[in-house]
Amino acid sequence: MKLRTFTIGGIHPAENKLTASSPIIGMELPREAVIPFAQHIGAPAACLLKKGDTVRRGDLIASASGFVSANVHSPISGTVAKIDKGTTAAGYRTDTITIVASDADHEADSASVSIPAQILRNEAQLEALTPEEIVAIVHEAGIVGLGGATFPTKVKLSPPPGMTADILIINAVECEPFLTNDHALMLEAPTEIISGVRMLMKAAKVDKAVIAIEANKPDAIALLTDVAAKIDGRIEVMPLKVKYPQGGEKQLIEAVTGREVPSGALPIAAGAIVQNVATAYAVWRAAALGEPLIDRVITVTGPELRKPGNYRVALGTPLRMLIEMAGGIPENTGKVILGGPMMGKAIVKLDAPTMKGVSGLLILPMEQARRPKTEPCIRCGECVTACPMGLEPYLIATLSRFSRWEDAEAEKIMNCIECGSCSFACPSSRPILDFIRLGKSTVGAAIRARAQQPNK
């Protein structure tokens, strides 16, 4: 059988899935959790507590402030030690709240995590939930897209008026090299995921769902196909040909349905809603266990790491603890990347906390960390061939470099999904995406300013 994939561009980076067969290990809860209020796309959540307040694990600590925003909950029980500026992994300052657990709190939390959670709603009760109730649960639990973009899930489930979707696509592609967190989750909790998918289907009011998995995860495909067939015939598990960036929303919709999302439009314009598989699992946890989004599965990996693996980590845990759990930082480390090697960002602060959008932590040795020397462009067109959006990366990068913003906009710079295929494919190691990102932020700001002008 010929496997489906997207048609334009794409690349094949080395998979390096070192932790593909590692089970999920629950990580010890931190004594001190630092929780930023901005863990999602949109407005930062508004703090509800003050210094000295006590919270229980799972309590709401900051509420969504606006339509595109998400609630934030406490990952541990304890006392609010401070509400102050903290440091993001990139070294910038952001508003955070620090919760410190006492010994008793810590023991009680650790004990509650180690035993199976109490079921809040059984199968029949989950079945009885209305779409509105499911959206409300998702909103209350502060669930955001766990693939990395952290777009509030509630917003995706509330399409603009007049637009309807007919298919829900569950993104279990995991096309980033090194990352295996979704893979591990699928092997561990297939029934829960299918239950979450069913709730998402109901909330999105669609009758069809496709769980898209790349063909390099045959065990997950077999397991989910089996479970889906037993529970709900409307859910199809679709293996896809391995190609990066298949996990991109637009690429995935095209691969699964053959439909193209128009330039500048939302996926709903093609009748599709895409949700990450970990998001579906988080929805199940919120609905069945009543547990908000306070932990997630993270792949901690790297060629030189002693114990790479998939860990269930409480949000707010310092990244340093994750590395220590995986055997400590190797001696010749050159770079620590938050996420995968393609779209992840190198970080400078290991004391920064784990956030909702962190899917992996990649530790690269020095020889793999540095960029090769930049050479002149030889006009080979490799970047054009690789671009999954059908753009001309060398051109828009050059236009951005020389501040020709109008021309860059005309060349559809805003369609770029920043997947990095161009920079990967470039034989001259040119920093193509660096300049495109700069152009995107400048052009984006200009477009927003233009949109506001008539209102004035």
Next chain:
Amino acid sequence: MNSILISIIVLGGTGILCAAILYFVARRFYVEEDPRIALVEELLPGANCGGCGCSGCHDFACACVSATTLDGLNCPGAGEEAMRKIGEIVGLASVASKPMVAVLRCNGSCENRPVTSVYDGAGTCAIMNSVYAGTTDCSYGCIAFGDCVSACRFGALQIDPETKLPVIDEDKCTACGICVKACPRHLIELRAKGPRGLRVWVACANRDRGAMAMKECKAACIGCGKCKKECQFEAITVEDNLAYIDYNKCRLCKKCVDTCPTKAIHSANFPVKRPAKTVEENKESTGA
């Protein structure tokens, strides 16, 4: 011989014919332009820097000629003398403007601000600023890739190889403000040049709380407020852990410069002071 003659006649004839056509076309389609525009434009630097707010030097010249008052029209690049001459040409009184100069609000030299990470992405300040806080722990300070240097049309900016900070040549700086826009961290400010070039400013933009700021950079403003207390003219405000000196109120007493515990307040063009001697002299005089 013959062929040379023919070619001279043909080429010469073509040239004369074209010249004639061009002459008549130029006469026929001549556009009447105020001759003063050209005169004004001659006085302008021709850098098209945009510091005046017009889209270029020609645009500015047109604006001057058609204006009813020169208030608000000022070319910082040309200088006061040229503006006076322009006023004479267009028959309007030139409005005296305060000479300004660009100053850098960062003193994070290599010595003050230890390097904590290595960056090897594309070498512009704007890109690095969008990626992360920078190669030092200070997320407010200068990145030193020189976006300001490449933006300057007058060659007034240069990166000092030792401190890795841009240095502003105040004689060449015309205060056009193009570097102010080029800096992604808004570290360059246009301030009054001051009498005889004397000026005082806070050379820091760090808004972190004192202890944090001090860890990041030895020369950071820690927002202690000592300078504010010292200032008799209420020229200094401290907001978000950062002091700011209002150059309209500052009387250049320089007390703040001496009191700043981190030496974050800089001064320019003051004569070199010998404080030890003055104190001794004072003692002697009081003793006597």
